[in-house]
Amino acid sequence: MLARATTHALVGLDARPIEVEAHLQRGVPAFAIVGLPDKACQEAKERVRSGIASAELEWPLRRITVNLAPAGLRKEGSGFDLPIALAILAASRQVPLDRLARHAALGELALDGRVRPVRGAIVAAEAALHAGLGLLLCAAESAPEAALGGVEPVPVRHLAEAAAYLRGRAEPQPVEPPPPLPAALLPDLRDVRGQERARRALEIAAAGRHNLLLGGPPGTGKTMLARRLPGILPPLTREEALEVTRIHSVAGVLPASQPLVAHPPFRAPHHTASTPAIVGGGPGPRPGEATLAHRGVLLLDELGEFPRPSLEALRQPLEDGTIAVARIAGRILFPARFLLVGTMNLCPCGARGDPAVECSCSPARLAAYREKLSRALLDRFDLVLTMPRARSSEVVGPAGEGSTAVSTRVSAAAERLAHRPPAVSEAAGDLLARAVDSLGLSARGHARVGRVAATVAALAASERVEPAHVAEALSYRSPTDLAVAA
Amino acid sequence: MTRAPIPRGGAGYPALLAQLHDPPPRLWLRGDAVDALARPAVAVVGARSCSAYGSQVARSLARDLAGAGLVVVSGLARGIDAEAHRGALEAGGATVAVLGCGIDRDYPARHAELARRIVEAGGLVVSEYEAGVEPAPWRFPARNRIIAGLALATVVVEARERSGALITADFALELGREVFAVPGEITSDLAAGTNRLIRQGAAPLLEVEDVLDALGIEAEPGGASASVADVGEPARRVLAELADGPRGPDDLVRTTGLDAATVAAALVELELAGAAFEAEGTYRPARRGRAPPVCRPG
Numbered sequence: 001m002l003a004r005a006t007t008h009a010l011v012g013l014d015a016r017p018i019e020v021e022a023h024l025q026r027g028v029p030a031f032a033i034v035g036l037p038d039k040a041c042q043e044a045k046e047r048v049r050s051g052i053a054s055a056e057l058e059w060p061l062r063r064i065t066v067n068l069a070p071a072g073l074r075k076e077g078s079g080f081d082l083p084i085a086l087a088i089l090a091a092s093r094q095v096p097l098d099r100l101a102r103h104a105a106l107g108e109l110a111l112d113g114r115v116r117p118v119r120g121a122i123v124a125a126e127a128a129l130h131a132g133l134g135l136l137l138c139a140a141e142s143a144p145e146a147a148l149g150g151v152e153p154v155p156v157r158h159l160a161e162a163a164a165y166l167r168g169r170a171e172p173q174p175v176e177p178p179p180p181l182p183a184a185l186l187p188d189l190r191d192v193r194g195q196e197r198a199r200r201a202l203e204i205a206a207a208g209r210h211n212l213l214l215g216g217p218p219g220t221g222k223t224m225l226a227r228r229l230p231g232i233l234p235p236l237t238r239e240e241a242l243e244v245t246r247i248h249s250v251a252g253v254l255p256a257s258q259p260l261v262a263h264p265p266f267r268a269p270h271h272t273a274s275t276p277a278i279v280g281g282g283p284g285p286r287p288g289e290a291t292l293a294h295r296g297v298l299l300l301d302e303l304g305e306f307p308r309p310s311l312e313a314l315r316q317p318l319e320d321g322t323i324a325v326a327r328i329a330g331r332i333l334f335p336a337r338f339l340l341v342g343t344m345n346l347c348p349c350g351a352r353g354d355p356a357v358e359c360s361c362s363p364a365r366l367a368a369y370r371e372k373l374s375r376a377l378l379d380r381f382d383l384v385l386t387m388p389r390a391r392s393s394e395v396v397g398p399a400g401e402g403s404t405a406v407s408t409r410v411s412a413a414a415e416r417l418a419h420r421p422p423a424v425s426e427a428a429g430d431l432l433a434r435a436v437d438s439l440g441l442s443a444r445g446h447a448r449v450g451r452v453a454a455t456v457a458a459l460a461a462s463e464r465v466e467p468a469h470v471a472e473a474l475s476y477r478s479p480t481d482l483a484v485a486a
Numbered sequence: 487m488t489r490a491p492i493p494r495g496g497a498g499y500p501a502l503l504a505q506l507h508d509p510p511p512r513l514w515l516r517g518d519a520v521d522a523l524a525r526p527a528v529a530v531v532g533a534r535s536c537s538a539y540g541s542q543v544a545r546s547l548a549r550d551l552a553g554a555g556l557v558v559v560s561g562l563a564r565g566i567d568a569e570a571h572r573g574a575l576e577a578g579g580a581t582v583a584v585l586g587c588g589i590d591r592d593y594p595a596r597h598a599e600l601a602r603r604i605v606e607a608g609g610l611v612v613s614e615y616e617a618g619v620e621p622a623p624w625r626f627p628a629r630n631r632i633i634a635g636l637a638l639a640t641v642v643v644e645a646r647e648r649s650g651a652l653i654t655a656d657f658a659l660e661l662g663r664e665v666f667a668v669p670g671e672i673t674s675d676l677a678a679g680t681n682r683l684i685r686q687g688a689a690p691l692l693e694v695e696d697v698l699d700a701l702g703i704e705a706e707p708g709g710a711s712a713s714v715a716d717v718g719e720p721a722r723r724v725l726a727e728l729a730d731g732p733r734g735p736d737d738l739v740r741t742t743g744l745d746a747a748t749v750a751a752a753l754v755e756l757e758l759a760g761a762a763f764e765a766e767g768t769y770r771p772a773r774r775g776r777a778p779p780v781c782r783p784g
Contacts, residue, residue: 197746468748471758
């Protein structure tokens with residue numbers, strides 16, 4: 001007796017349809033799963049057997065062969081448990097074949113038969129819809145996410161519930177999607193006191209999506225400021241939100257309480273993270289931090305502490321917004337269009353730039369610290385600035401302007417840049433040319449200052465880039481030896 | 487393709503150097519501009535591990551000295567020395583780097599490119615050691631006597647209590663040449679050596695004209711202050727604030743009442759006009775007492 005169930009396997013950020021075939025034959029009772037399952041998938045045997053027993057269904061005492069087709073594609077993870085169990089139940093005529101054929105299924109089984117959520121539900125839902133299957137049997141926790149993918153989710157909490165539903169004896173209990181997370185929960189710029197210059201740079205970075213490098217002694221609020229960047233970025237469009245949700249779902253970092261990533265994501269990998277953890281990789285390549293930060297902010301705190309290979313690997317996404325992970329089986333492209341924020345001390349001991357402490361670094365040590373960052377990487381930072389240590393008068397001073405007001409200006413400027421980019425006035429062009437000579441800007445530095453000046457003009461709601469805008473753009477290249485000039 | 491060394495007493499051997507009580511028996515050179523050794527020269531020396539302020543002072547000082555037609559002599563070391571060479575190159579002037587190792591060696595190695603640019607710009611790299619001699623600690627004081635010997639005056643920009651730059655100053659004093667020291671904060675280690683020099687009788691250097699006057703060179707009427715007159719109203723207000731001491735942009739926002747964007751633009755305007763410079767997030771006026779009146783007449 002043969003039965004089929006449909007499920008999906010993740011390949012990069014896509015889901016490929018997988019046909020789960022269960023064949024029952026006469027013979028010594030046995031159970032085999034074939035079709036390139038990985039370890040987690042191979043262990044489905046034990047979970048499926050216990051799950052069926054716990055659901056008070058019958059484990060067929062036959063020679064059971066389960067094939068996952070196409071057999072050439074490597075299957076990873078535990079999401080095949082539910083479809084395998086359902087295919088076996090259908091093959092032993094415990095659930096109707098024709099009804100199962102109208103559903104896709106996805107979920108891990110607990111030994112007591114409960115259905116657990118797995119990563120990538122939204123991607124599987126979209127693929128199911130694409131294949132003409134409008135219904136997805138999945139864990140209750142996955143249902144809101146699957147609904148985003150366009151299918152009608154059939155939330156099942158237990159294998160017994162799934163079987164009862166397929167037999168037509170029970171209706172699934174709908175799951176209410178959780179309310180969207182209010183933006184107010186994001187860190188607010190109100191908390192930043194003083195630091196007028198850094199706040200201004202943050203606003204420019206958000207409006208023009210310019211990468212930002214913050215230098216300065218420890219404790220000046222570099223990280224605090226960077227964390228407030230997502231709160232002032234223009235909100236994600238529906239398309240963008242779905243795109244980010246897909247990525248986060250596949251990576252398994254989507255919180256159950258928030259199925260749709262509505263706000264620009266913020267990722268801050270520690271400098272001990274491996275290169276694959278940052279740019280993506282692994283045997284069945286998974287997205288890394290850079291991809292998780294897609295359409296949001298990637299903060300590299302203590303840039304100088306990151307191993308050089310990790311930093312160099314980021315040059316590709318900074319250039320074209322994608323990361324290619326090459327495997328024998330093929331190449332997988334991950335999107336990674338993020339706003340990069342780097343922070344660093346001005347020297348290894350951290351005292352440089354702080355008038356209260358004398359730096360104890362030898363010139364050789366200082367040079368080694370700075371040389372770790374290749375010019376090619378530093379060239380990607382449009383805005384470079386030093387943050388001074390805040391004084392006590394600032395720390396207890398009045399609260400700064402809130403994120404909402406800043407965000408309004410940022411969105412207006414981003415809109416203007418996209419549709420009516422300001423033209424460069426003649427005087428502004430002259431000033432830029434003069435700066436190239438006297439400040440020794442490289443060709444790339446020239447282009448970068450031009451871009452920042454356009455954003456400054458857009459923030460001022462100006463039709464044209466005026467000399468004052470160019471002058472301000474030129475000021476974000478300090479410390480100079482980190483900016484392009486040298 | 488090494489050039490033959492100039493022997494002591496040979497053609498092109500600098501007369502000033504011969505006044506040392508132990509002049510080098512021969513001078514090896516890199517570069518063709520042998521006459522650079524015959525022109526009036528000023529040594530600019532100081533700490534290797536210097537402050538951003540010190541490096542800025544060394545650079546602009548060397549720039550002005552080279553602009554006045556003087557050759558800037560230094561030791562190609564990190565910090566003040568390198569900035570002095572760079573400042574002279576920026577002004578399009580000739581500069582002489584004296585090595586404490588064989589003429590074929592670039593020490594420190596990271597300044598190989600700087601040495602190449604010095605030679606290309608009509609300057610010289612000089613050593614009393616033939617090719618292949620390793621740098622050694624005891625060769626640097628010997629190198630310093632050549633720096634002092636080549637220059638009519640020696641300027642120490644930043645020096646700790648026991649700095650090689652003070653050895654250069656001692657040689658200059660022995661030769662009866664002018665010694666200038668840039669005064670610094672009395673609480674800073676980097677100014678301990680220079681302030682002590684001043685107490686011992688070195689002339690404090692407050693502006694480049696001090697050196698030019700001592701050498702009897704006519705200073706050109708300030709080109710920089712002329713361009714300061716062209717800056718806008720916000721830039722004048724910012725410059726007036728800077729005259730009271732170094733400030734960060736955030737301080738300037740508070741004290742001038744201008745917004746962050748205007749202050750940023752004003753600071754760049756001042757930088758381009760050569761009236762202010764930035765180091766590690768702090769801005770300083772490039773010169774003292776040149777701040778124009780805040781309000782435009784009329």
